[in-house]
Amino acid sequence: MKNSNFLKYAALGAFIVAIGFFVYMLNASKALSYLSSDPKACINCHVMNTQYATWQHSSHAERATCVDCHLPRDNMVNKYIAKAIDGYNHSMAFTFNTYKNAIKISDNGAQRVQDNCISCHQSLTSGIVNNSDKYHNYDDPSVATGRRCWECHKGVPHGKVRGLTTTPNALGVKEVK
Known part of the structure; x- marks a missing residue:
């Protein structure tokens, strides 16, 4: 007993x-x-400080958060599925140190960012699409997925250099007022 x-x-x-x-x-x-949608959640892992610091000083900082650009905006289910997949991939890469100095976005993530660029800048992109035969070659066979917005707009919103050493003094969060 x-x-x-x-x-x-x-x-x-x-x-x-x-x-x-x-x-x-x-x-x-x-x-x-x-x-949450707070951009500071993206720097819980110190590896993302460069991305946060460059975004913080960009034109997008006042209008768009990380979530607005990097996650689907069509519905909450797709948003949280993408967030879970990205979170898992990030935690594995950061835990086991399998990422490169210059962090690159996944193909799926790049498509989400592209879709969100087009969605947010609808008034501009509709004109570009209408005039694509003159200015943008979306049918170029050497670019399998078409042109990405950041091929021309390289500095938006994370600057031109994406390496972890880009912002060596960005060791903490600085509040922007």
Whole structure:
């Protein structure tokens, strides 16, 4: 009988420790911040400081957050699916140090950014599409997916150089007023 009570208390204790560890991990990783649209969530991992610092000083800082450009805007389900996939990929790359000095966007992420550029700048892009035969060669077979906005607009919004050493003094968040 005593052995059975001991197992119950041990199991209850292990469960409480597991819950405590889970709550600690949620807090330490700032996990709930990833459910927000706050750009500071993107720098919870120090690796993204360059992207945050360059965006912070760009023309997009006053009008668009990371989420506005990098996640689908059509519905919440697609947004959170993309956020979960990106979060998993980022956490794996950052945890196991498998990323390069110059972080490159995935093909899926690039398509989302392209779609959002076109969506936000609809008045401009509709004119470009109407005049594409004169100014933009979208049918160029050497560019399988067509031209990307940032092929011409290289400095928007993260600057021209994307390496981790681009902003060596951006070790912390500086508030912009």
